[in-house]
Each structure stands twice: as structure tokens, then as C-alpha cells.
Amino acid sequence: MGDKRLLVVEDDRAIAELVSYHFGKEGFAVTVTPSGDEALLLVSEQRPDLVILDWMIEGISGIEVCRRLRRNPGTISLPILMLTARGEEDDRVRGLETGADDFVTKPFSPKELLARANALLRRAQPTLVADKLSYAGLEMDVGAHRVRRNGRAIALGPTEYRLLRHFLKNPAKVFSRQQLLDTVWPHNEDIELRTVDVHIRRLRLALSAAGEPDLIRTVRSEGYSLDSDSAE
Numbered sequence: 582m583g584d585k586r587l588l589v590v591e592d593d594r595a596i597a598e599l600v601s602y603h604f605g606k607e608g609f610a611v612t613v614t615p616s617g618d619e620a621l622l623l624v625s626e627q628r629p630d631l632v633i634l635d636w637m638i639e640g641i642s643g644i645e646v647c648r649r650l651r652r653n654p655g656t657i658s659l660p661i662l663m664l665t666a667r668g669e670e671d672d673r674v675r676g677l678e679t680g681a682d683d684f685v686t687k688p689f690s691p692k693e694l695l696a697r698a699n700a701l702l703r704r705a706q707p708t709l710v711a712d713k714l715s716y717a718g719l720e721m722d723v724g725a726h727r728v729r730r731n732g733r734a735i736a737l738g739p740t741e742y743r744l745l746r747h748f749l750k751n752p753a754k755v756f757s758r759q760q761l762l763d764t765v766w767p768h769n770e771d772i773e774l775r776t777v778d779v780h781i782r783r784l785r786l787a788l789s790a791a792g793e794p795d796l797i798r799t800v801r802s803e804g805y806s807l808d809s810d811s812a813e
Contacts, residue, residue: 585702588629589613590620590646591664592638596687600633600664603691604698617641621649624656631698634681636665644679651680660701664689703764704743714749717796717809719788721749733791740765741784748797748807757804781805 587604591597592615601611612629614620618640624632632650636643643663650656663681677684682704683697714721718731728735728745737745743765747756756764758777766772785797798808 585609585631586627586629587611587698588620588623588632590617590632590638590643591615591635593635596635596664599691600694603695607695615639617643617646620646624650624659628656628659631660631662631702633662633664633694633698636663644675647679647681660698660704662694662698662701664694703766714746716749716752716807718793719745719749719796719807721746730788730791730793735787735790737787738783740780741787744780744784745788745807748805751807753806753808753810755798755800755803755806760804777805 585608587609589597589600589604589611591600591613594615597613597615601613604611612623614623616639620632620634620638621641623629634643634646638646643665647661647663650659650661661681662683662685664685664687666687682701685694685697712722712724714723720729721727723746726742728737728742744761747761747764758774761777762772762774766776781797785795788797789795796807796809798806798810800806
């Protein structure tokens with residue numbers, strides 16, 4: 582996860598330094614601010630890959646920063662991890678409802694914080710160039726979370742959706758099972774490679790439910806690709 586930009590919004594200097602140290606060691610370029618107002622300015626100047634946001638900060642609150650980032654089309658998909666001393670369930674729910682992707686309460690383990698952050702980055706879209714992805718009659722509306730093939734609506738589970746999104750961003754490219762596992766599964770430590778095969782099979786069935794040709798190509802000893810040539 583090297584070369585990722587992290588913005589830490591935290592007014593406790595000791596915690597900010599602790600987070601900066603551990604993420605810096607992992608190759609993150611870390612920017613720290615204690616102010617919600619400055620955080621919004623920094624995000625607009627250079628969009629980070631991830632924001633770690635404290636609930637109680639100077640100026641506007643962390644929850645308001647989160648709310649404003651989610652209202653802005655340019656940052657609607659920006660991964661946000663809230664870091665707070667508030668441990669009450671209602672506060673966690675409020676944070677998640679406002680748009681936070683995950684929630685870590687103080688005191689925390691830096692190792693766990695890194696693991697949670699990396700999981701968010703794996704789930705996040707590396708670059709959302711457009712709201713729509715298409716290939717060989719397949720269309721994905723990322724904003725609306727809808728998929729169609731030749732105009733027919735396709736219902737997909739969350740994992741099959743992430744698999745297809747990855748394939749649509751990289752058509753005709755072959756990915757090994759391990760590469761797909763690392764990219765598509767947020768927590769892959771305990772997942773077996775054959776799990777990939779199961780979800781590929783489900784994706785195939787969903788895409789070809791109306792009898793259309795199979796667009797998923799199996800490359801023996803290599804992996805899988807989304808390839809229209811396989812449908813000929």
C-alpha cells in the first residue's frame with residue numbers, strides 16, 4: 582500500500598504523531614491537521630487516498646467534515662475512518678450513518694488501525710474516472726450500483742459486483758486467483774483460493790442467465806479475465 586496519501590485530522594498531538602509514525606513506516610505520505618476547516622481545504626487541494634478523522638476536533642466537528650465530504654461528488658467515495666474516544670453504540674451508528682466507512686475507538690492498536698485502513702483502501706476504487714463502466718454489452722453504473730447486459734438488469738451479490746467492477750476496469754487482462762483475492766476481498770487472510778472459483782462461477786451464472794455467451798475466460802494455470810473473445 583505504498584505511495585498512498587493519508588490525511589489525519591486529529592487535535593491530540595501525541596495521537597497524531599503515533600498515527601503518522603506507523604503509517605509513515607508503511608510508506609504512506611501523511612499530512613496532519615488539527616482543524617476540520619483546514620482538513621476540507623487540504624482535501625480540495627490534493628485529494629488523499631484515505632482520511633483518518635477524529636470525532637472531536639478544532640473548528641467544525643469531525644462528523645460535519647464527514648458529512649460535507651459525502652455531499653461533494655468529488656469526495657463521495659473517499660474512504661473515511663473515524664477515530665474517536667466515544668465508544669457508545671449510538672455514536673458509532675451516527676458516525677457510520679453520516680458516511681464514515683469504519684470506526685476505531687481510542688485507545689487503539691496501531692496494528693489494527695493499519696489493518697482497518699488497508700482493508701478500506703482495498704475496497705475503495707483506486708480511480709473513479711467515470712461513473713459508468715462498459716464492455717461488450719455489459720454496463721455498470723457505479724453511482725447507482727446497477728449492472729446491465731444488453732439492457733437486461735443483472736442482480737449481483739457484493740463480492741460478484743466487486744469482481745465484475747475490477748474486470749471492467751481491466752478488460753481482457755488475465756488475473757491470477759491470488760491477485761483477485763488481494764484486490765477484491767477486504768479481509769483475505771483466512772480465505773482460500775478456491776473461494777475465488779466459487780464467486781467466478783456465480784458471476785458467470787448471473788451474467789449469462791438469459792443464455793448469452795460467457796464473457797469470463799478461464800486461462801489454464803493462470804486465472805481469469807473478462808474477454809469478449811471467449812464469447813465467440
